[in-house]
Amino acid sequence: MRHLAIILPLFATLAAAGAQTPAQAASTPREAAIEKILSERESIAKLESAIVEARKAGVADQALLEARFLYHVDRRDDAAITAMLPEILKQRDAFKIEDTAIFSTEDDWLAVVEYVQAVAALGRGEMAIFKRHITEAFWLSPGQAAAFAPHIERARLEDAMRSVSIDFAIKPAPLAPGETAALGTLIEGRKAMLLHFCSPWSRECVAALPDFITTAGLLSANGIAVVSVLPADTPALLADARAMIHPHSAKPTGAWVIDPAPGSLARQLRVRNLPTMVIVSTEGKVLFNGDPIDARFWETLRRIDARIMRPGSGDGGSP
Numbered sequence: 649m650r651h652l653a654i655i656l657p658l659f660a661t662l663a664a665a666g667a668q669t670p671a672q673a674a675s676t677p678r679e680a681a682i683e684k685i686l687s688e689r690e691s692i693a694k695l696e697s698a699i700v701e702a703r704k705a706g707v708a709d710q711a712l713l714e715a716r717f718l719y720h721v722d723r724r725d726d727a728a729i730t731a732m733l734p735e736i737l738k739q740r741d742a743f744k745i746e747d748t749a750i751f752s753t754e755d756d757w758l759a760v761v762e763y764v765q766a767v768a769a770l771g772r773g774e775m776a777i778f779k780r781h782i783t784e785a786f787w788l789s790p791g792q793a794a795a796f797a798p799h800i801e802r803a804r805l806e807d808a809m810r811s812v813s814i815d816f817a818i819k820p821a822p823l824a825p826g827e828t829a830a831l832g833t834l835i836e837g838r839k840a841m842l843l844h845f846c847s848p849w850s851r852e853c854v855a856a857l858p859d860f861i862t863t864a865g866l867l868s869a870n871g872i873a874v875v876s877v878l879p880a881d882t883p884a885l886l887a888d889a890r891a892m893i894h895p896h897s898a899k900p901t902g903a904w905v906i907d908p909a910p911g912s913l914a915r916q917l918r919v920r921n922l923p924t925m926v927i928v929s930t931e932g933k934v935l936f937n938g939d940p941i942d943a944r945f946w947e948t949l950r951r952i953d954a955r956i957m958r959p960g961s962g963d964g965g966s967p
Contacts, residue, residue, distance in 0.1 A: 681705040682749050685715035695719050708747035713739055715749065717760065725943040730768040736761055759789035763796065770803055778803060805918060805937060812916060814841075814932040820905035820913070823878060823889055834873050834903055835930060840952050841873040843926040844902075845914055848878075848888035850922040856940065857892065860923070862959050863940075865900045870956050872949070874902025877913055881906045927952075 681702035688695045699712050713735060720728040740761050743754050751757045766781035782796050816832030835841045844860060846853040864874045878889050886906070893901060907914050917926050917937055927936040927948050936948040949956045 677705045681707050710747040711749035726767050729764055730771050733764050733768050736764050755788045759785045809934040809937055812934050814928050820908045823904035838873040839871040841928045842867055844876040845919045845924040846876055847922050848892040853923045856923055861896050861899050861901055864902050868900045870953050876904045877907050879907055
């Protein structure tokens with residue numbers, strides 16, 4: 649899927665606090681280097697190249713670490729954030745306000761240290777440790793609650809998904825006229841199923857559609873059933889959905905169905921935002937439930953089939 653630059657509110661606020669006006673920006677080589685490392689988002693290779701130059705310009709290690717951290721947060725790459733934990737813990741007590749590029753207080757930095765430890769614990773499934781660190785992050789930076797909330801929601805969602813099992817006997821009505829097929833028929837002979845929850849009335853879904861079409865073709869070619877699930881069956885929405893996908897009718901987009909009522913898949917899977925991707929095993933177990941820009945989406949697919957790589961990436965990583 650196309651990368652969408654989304655920085656969590658905490659770190660967007662911190663970055664804004666350290667931002668310069670156009671007149672101030674790049675007034676010295678050091679300031680230009682800091683501006684470059686904080687704004688580089690094209691690739692990790694380009695960021696590392698910018699960091700090398702920044703170090704030559706005299707930018708402190710604290711600011712270089714902050715730049716790497718913001719890069720991975722922007723891409724919602726929890727695995728990469730977790731990998732930074734040893735370096736962040738090493739830097740925890742070495743913080744100097746004159747060396748930071750984005751923080752206004754030491755507590756803001758310490759909140760990030762707690763946040764990274766919480767993300768690492770969440771990845772290991774250690775909920776008690778996650779709760780302890782995320783609570784401390786709240787305590788240190790209470791004004792940034794919105795930054796930490798997504799991880800709490802993720803922890804609660806993952807816990808809820810452990811008891812969910814998709815009933816493949818469900819027969820959702822198709823968007824296009826034709827025979828209704830059970831989910832079991834659609835996944836038959838496949839390695840897993842992708843449920844793509846979307847709506848033509850969501851601007852985010854419409855904007856992401858070309859990327860979804862690319863992903864659908866890739867997954868279909870690699871043995872993953874693709875099923876797009878539309879919300880409530882209303883004539884206007886269904887007409888708009890048909891119009892939305894019509895330009896792509898020559899491409900493999902998978903099945904397009906209407907969320908059944910009763911027995912809503914969206915309700916069972918606690919879908920709150922669109923688009924949402926849910927990867928389901930052949931046993932009906934939920935392997936991933938979340939935003940398509942989440943790095944764990946592609947990690948989950950690669951665990952199913954190592955040949956599946958994110959479009960635009962040579963190794964399955966972010967383009």
